[in-house]
Amino acid sequence: MQPLAELKPVVDEAIAPERPIIQVSGLDHVYPSRDGPVHALSDIALTVGEGRFVVIVGPSGCGKSSLLMMLAGLRHQTAGTILCSGRPITDPDPDRVGVVFQEANLFPWLTAIDNVAFPLALRGVSRAERAARANAMLELVGLGDAGGRYPHELSGGMKQRVSIARGLVQDPPVLLMDEPFAALDEQTRMAMGEELLRIWSATRKTVVFVTHSLTEAVYLADEVLVMSARPGRIVDRMEVELPRPRTYEMMAGAVFGRLRDRIWQQIKAPAR
Amino acid sequence: MSLGAMSPGAVRTLIILGVLVLWEALPRLGLVPMLFLPPLTTTLVAGFSDWRVYGAALVVTLTEVAAALVFAVGGGILIGAFVGALAGPRRILLPVFSSFYAVPIVVLYPVFTAWFGIGSESKIAFAAIYGFFPTMLATAAGIQTIDPNLVLTARSMGATPVQRLLRVILPASIPTLLAGLRLGGALVIVGVVVAEMLISAAGIGYLVTSSRTVLDSPRVFAGVLLVLVIAMGFDMAMRVVERRCAAWGGGAPAQVPRRRPIARETGQANAA
Numbered sequence: 001m002q003p004l005a006e007l008k009p010v011v012d013e014a015i016a017p018e019r020p021i022i023q024v025s026g027l028d029h030v031y032p033s034r035d036g037p038v039h040a041l042s043d044i045a046l047t048v049g050e051g052r053f054v055v056i057v058g059p060s061g062c063g064k065s066s067l068l069m070m071l072a073g074l075r076h077q078t079a080g081t082i083l084c085s086g087r088p089i090t091d092p093d094p095d096r097v098g099v100v101f102q103e104a105n106l107f108p109w110l111t112a113i114d115n116v117a118f119p120l121a122l123r124g125v126s127r128a129e130r131a132a133r134a135n136a137m138l139e140l141v142g143l144g145d146a147g148g149r150y151p152h153e154l155s156g157g158m159k160q161r162v163s164i165a166r167g168l169v170q171d172p173p174v175l176l177m178d179e180p181f182a183a184l185d186e187q188t189r190m191a192m193g194e195e196l197l198r199i200w201s202a203t204r205k206t207v208v209f210v211t212h213s214l215t216e217a218v219y220l221a222d223e224v225l226v227m228s229a230r231p232g233r234i235v236d237r238m239e240v241e242l243p244r245p246r247t248y249e250m251m252a253g254a255v256f257g258r259l260r261d262r263i264w265q266q267i268k269a270p271a272r
Numbered sequence: 273m274s275l276g277a278m279s280p281g282a283v284r285t286l287i288i289l290g291v292l293v294l295w296e297a298l299p300r301l302g303l304v305p306m307l308f309l310p311p312l313t314t315t316l317v318a319g320f321s322d323w324r325v326y327g328a329a330l331v332v333t334l335t336e337v338a339a340a341l342v343f344a345v346g347g348g349i350l351i352g353a354f355v356g357a358l359a360g361p362r363r364i365l366l367p368v369f370s371s372f373y374a375v376p377i378v379v380l381y382p383v384f385t386a387w388f389g390i391g392s393e394s395k396i397a398f399a400a401i402y403g404f405f406p407t408m409l410a411t412a413a414g415i416q417t418i419d420p421n422l423v424l425t426a427r428s429m430g431a432t433p434v435q436r437l438l439r440v441i442l443p444a445s446i447p448t449l450l451a452g453l454r455l456g457g458a459l460v461i462v463g464v465v466v467a468e469m470l471i472s473a474a475g476i477g478y479l480v481t482s483s484r485t486v487l488d489s490p491r492v493f494a495g496v497l498l499v500l501v502i503a504m505g506f507d508m509a510m511r512v513v514e515r516r517c518a519a520w521g522g523g524a525p526a527q528v529p530r531r532r533p534i535a536r537e538t539g540q541a542n543a544a
Contacts, residue, residue: 072428092428099428105421109443119429122439170429 018049021173021206022071027080029066040066042231044080050173053200053207057217058227059267064210067232068178071208072099084174094119098167102179104159106151106166113138113147116165123170137165140199157188161195168203177209181216190248193219197246214267218259219246226266236266310490319494325479330498332392332475336464337502339396344403345456349449352411357441366412373405378466385471395472399463407456414448415441446517454510461506465499476502 027044030037040063048054058064069075071082073092082089084096092099106115114121117134125133138147141161151159160180167175180196181189193216200207211217217224218240226236240259242250250256278286295312298304306314319326355361355369381398388394418441426440468477476495483491 074424074428092430094428094430099425101421101425101428103421105419105425107422107440107443109446118426118439122426122429122431122435 018051020047021050021085022046022048022208023081023083024071025081027067027070027082028078029063029070030078039231041077042233044232044234046225046234046237048174048206048208050206051204053197053209053220053222054225055209055211055217055221055223056225056227057211057214057263057267058232059229060212062227062229063232064212064227065178067227068176068208068210072097072176074099094170094172096172097174097176098170098172100160100163100167100175100177100180102182104151104156104163106154106159106162108151110150111147112143112149112151112154112162115151115162116147116169119166119170133169134165137169138162140168140202141165142195155188156184157192160184160192164196164199168199168205172205174206174208177207179211180209182211182213189216194246196220197244201244214260214263215251217263218242218256219251224259224263226263228266236262238262307487307489310493314490315493315497318488318490319497322491322494326476326494326498329474329476329479329495330502333464333468333477334502336392336395336399336468336475337461339392340399340403340460340464341457343396343400344460345407345453347400348404348407348456349411349452352408352452353415353445355408356412356415362412366409369405369408369412373409377402377405378470381467381470384467390471390473392474395464395467395475398467399460402463403456403460406459407452410455411445411448411452414451415445417448418444450510450514450517453513457506457510458503461499461503 024044024046027041028039029041030039032038044067056064056067066075070077071084071089073089076090084093087096089097106112107118110118113131113134116137117125117130120130120133135144135147138144141164143158143161143165146154146158146162151162154162163180164175167177177196181192184192196207197220209220221240224236224238224240225234226238227233228235238259242253242255292312295309299306299309299311310318355365377398380401381394384394384398388397422440422444423436426436431439464475465477465480468475469481470477472478476498480492480495480499483489483495
């Protein structure tokens with residue numbers, strides 16, 4: 001049995017010794033619906049340190065994806081501020097933030113390499129530089145020889161790798177990932193988690209990763225933020241003190257189990 | 273060799289050859305009166321001996337088809353895209369257009385001849401409207417099938433509204449546009465020929481009707497053959513365009529077949 005003290009929310013505790021790169025304060029979101037206004041997010045405050053891997057976990061419909069879309073500048077909050085590298089995020093800014101979605105969302109009429117190069121093409125980067133940078137990104141995600149294939153010729157895991165390469169191609173300091181492996185089967189999902197950690201350690205990006213999988217959260221994160229059911233609030237924040245590189249064996253260990261259980265204690269009450 | 277062992281192409285050729293042989297043989301053997309079905313060779317001789325007349329009629333009909341095609345397909349795709357993409361116009365206009373589509377527009381053709389005369393103008397106007405509604409409705413429906421996540425993804429990369437339109441929405445609509453072009457084109461050919469048969473003084477449809485009134489069956493069938501040639505020519509032109517656009521195969525609405533993978537599979541089957 002867990003000591004109760006450990007279950008107490010520790011939201012106000014500052015545990016980001018690194019330079020903060022994302023700072024969210026007083027974030028509230030209310031949107032209208034047929035049944036009246038819906039209070040989706042309530043008083044969200046969080047800080048993400050540079051180079052950290054932060055996972056936001058919470059029950060379905062808690063607004064964690066909405067929060068991520070706001071960090072990406074793709075959706076606007078009702079109240080509160082979001083700072084990235086010290087400046088507010090109001091619109092998408094690929095120089096500061098790259099986004100990977102749940103579906104790979106590759107453009108089906110472009111080859112893998114052209115998909116990766118797409119953000120560069122939008123900004124008028126020269127053809128030669130586009131090809132070189134896109135190729136380097138495909139190499140990074142382990143798809144160096146698949147550049148000429150169209151999305152329908154790639155497996156689900158490969159598509160998501162191309163999507164990650166595309167999110168990284170403009171070299172933003174922050175990568176936002178919205179349940180990127182949720183549509184994949186269990187084995188692919190495990191392999192992709194491992195792969196993502198490898199890519200992360202090679203690039204040292206700051207990653208904010210949304211998931212509803214407790215195991216995925218503990219396996220990947222430096223720090224886990226737990227959100228409550230609607231209106232979404234951050235009810236717990238914990239450091240994952242497991243060494244890196246993370247291994248499959250750690251999942252059976254006591255530390256992993258304890259952290260996983262602590263998240264579950266926070267989520268299960270409202271889910272019942 | 274059984275039919276099942278032959279390639280679809282070979283079977284198709286066999287069927288067409290069979291039809292042509294029957295066309296020649298049935299009237300020659302006296303199984304079908306020559307008035308109802310003149311033999312193929314008689315028909316061809318009638319057509320070629322009058323090549324000047326048929327050539328002139330072909331020019332008239334093709335010009336009308338081309339002009340009507342511009343209005344029907346151009347207008348249909350433009351207005352269909354507008355109506356399909358915007359919720360407001362869609363709710364207001366789509367029901368109206370759908371009900372118009374159900375009206376047999378051919379009843380309006382006599383009115384058209386009163387307005388535009390019995391020359392080419394009335395045929396163009398009639399065929400343009402005849403082809404416009406289905407093209408417009410198909411485009412409006414197709415535009416709505418574009419994955420909104422693709423647009424969201426482009427936004428996350430900082431794509432401007434113009435870039436989103438030109439680099440995402442437009443390429444994503446190509447299968448829809450091609451389907452619209454195919455549908456509109458076929459109906460425009462029908463519209464022009466029918467209009468020529470009803471009230472006119474020139475064109476292939478006129479030749480067919482005027483030959484029929486004097487019971488000159490070979491010339492009637494020569495006209496029918498010429499219409500068939502136009503339709504097949506249009507179909508072949510569409511195939512060329514579709515093949516060029518279909519390199520990326522998957523991810524598109526079902527109208528565009530996945531040509532590449534099929535070609536690869538059959539290639540492997542042949543090699544094995």
